[in-house]
Amino acid sequence: MNLTESEKSHFVWQKIEKHLQNRVSILRAKNDGPLDAMQTATIRGQIAEVKALLSYSTMPPQKD
Numbered sequence: 930m931n932l933t934e935s936e937k938s939h940f941v942w943q944k945i946e947k948h949l950q951n952r953v954s955i956l957r958a959k960n961d962g963p964l965d966a967m968q969t970a971t972i973r974g975q976i977a978e979v980k981a982l983l984s985y986s987t988m989p990p991q992k993d
Contacts, residue, residue, distance in 0.1 A: 931988045942986070949983050 936942055953976060960972045 932985050949979050953979050
């Protein structure tokens with residue numbers, strides 16, 4: 930899925946993007962703590978999923 934230029938500049942996407950960036954920061958901080966292998970894998974998976982959502986804003990835009 931790609932976002933159009935107008936979707937990328939929409940205030941709703943900008944709020945979502947900021948929330949997702951904060952989420953990645955929180956998850957990274959958690960991952961730096963003392964965790965077992967399963968907890969680390971879970972957090973890494975969550976980080977990957979959030980980053981996949983954030984990638985919508987860096988994909989080539991669709992035409993409006």
